[in-house]
Amino acid sequence: MEQPGIVVTGVSGRMGQMLARLVLGSDQARLVGAVERTGSDWIGKDLGQAMGGAANGVIVTDDAVSAIAQAQAIIDFTTPAATVGFAELAAQARAVHVIGTTGLSEDDLAAISRAARHAPIVRAGNMSLGVNLLVGLTRKVAATLGEDWDIEIVEAHHRHKVDAPSGTALMLGEAAAQGRNDALENLRTPARDGITGPRAEGSIGFAAIRGGDVVGEHDVIFCGQGERIVLRHLASDRAIFARGALRAALWGQDKGPGEYDMMDVLGLTS
Numbered sequence: 001m002e003q004p005g006i007v008v009t010g011v012s013g014r015m016g017q018m019l020a021r022l023v024l025g026s027d028q029a030r031l032v033g034a035v036e037r038t039g040s041d042w043i044g045k046d047l048g049q050a051m052g053g054a055a056n057g058v059i060v061t062d063d064a065v066s067a068i069a070q071a072q073a074i075i076d077f078t079t080p081a082a083t084v085g086f087a088e089l090a091a092q093a094r095a096v097h098v099i100g101t102t103g104l105s106e107d108d109l110a111a112i113s114r115a116a117r118h119a120p121i122v123r124a125g126n127m128s129l130g131v132n133l134l135v136g137l138t139r140k141v142a143a144t145l146g147e148d149w150d151i152e153i154v155e156a157h158h159r160h161k162v163d164a165p166s167g168t169a170l171m172l173g174e175a176a177a178q179g180r181n182d183a184l185e186n187l188r189t190p191a192r193d194g195i196t197g198p199r200a201e202g203s204i205g206f207a208a209i210r211g212g213d214v215v216g217e218h219d220v221i222f223c224g225q226g227e228r229i230v231l232r233h234l235a236s237d238r239a240i241f242a243r244g245a246l247r248a249a250l251w252g253q254d255k256g257p258g259e260y261d262m263m264d265v266l267g268l269t270s
């Protein structure tokens, strides 16, 4: 079978460049398109040269319709507005849409669900193996410990990150809430500031740190009386996310329309 053709969107971004390099070096997929936003100074340039290397013949474009029309999968780590548009294009092309973008609103998620009626969409706030294992552990520990154990989620990211809590922190919060047989929206306490009053029993608290070049760090803290359990994931290389995303694009090739996540891809669904 011919290797699936992949389009990377947001190709000049931190994740976009990581993904482009990974797909170009893969013997399981071909890079057939590199998409950037209109106005980017990468448009019209050879991708290899734009990334500081030798020319590779892939020309960066803002014509996402034409790029996606010839692809079997699109790997998309961009912005919420861009991702909603790409979901419609991927649905029209019946291409697998791998979404790493975080900070999606309820309306964005509804639009993505509509697109998934026509093609497979794999979406996860974190595509790494380690975090997806941590999600399962978090659910299990939350289910094992009583509500007298307070749950706090603390995350740290680089200074350029625009959304908080991170997509990963929300995944971990949802897992903790599931462990307590409740929905995160009922338990979520956002970052504290000012006279907050005492902690609400059974709530799940979130805190975010932003600075420097931190790739991504997440702690799920279970605070008991006289003891504390900390489940921690430290990312030191964005390649972990890119590898997960390419794996998802390949996995999705024989899947029908619908919404999937990395637990499905990794076979970790409980």
Ligand SMILES: NC(=O)C1=CN([C@@H]2O[C@H](COP(=O)(O)OP(=O)(O)OC[C@H]3O[C@@H](n4cnc5c(N)ncnc54)[C@H](O)[C@@H]3O)[C@@H](O)[C@H]2O)C=CC1
Pocket: 009, 010, 011, 012, 013, 014, 015, 016, 035, 036, 037, 038, 040, 077, 078, 079, 081, 082, 099, 100, 101, 102, 103, 124, 125, 126, 127, 128, 167, 241
């Ligand atoms: N799910 C996961 O495992 C991970 C998710 N992310 C998420 O991926 C997203 C991107 O992160 P970074 O690469 O660090 O950001 P970045 O800002 O470096 O890259 C985003 C790129 O998207 C481009 N873009 C924006 N609008 C576009 C459009 N309409 N068409 C084409 N390209 C467009 C930008 O020009 C930029 O190059 C964020 O939401 C981040 O939270 C990041 C790492 C891992």
Ligand SMILES: O=C(O)C1=N[C@H](C(=O)O)C[C@H](O)C1
Pocket: 102, 125, 126, 157, 161, 165, 166, 167, 168, 169, 215, 216, 217
């Ligand atoms: O913006 C990032 O960089 C990251 N975003 C994802 C998130 O919001 O959790 C995943 C990873 O932590 C890096």
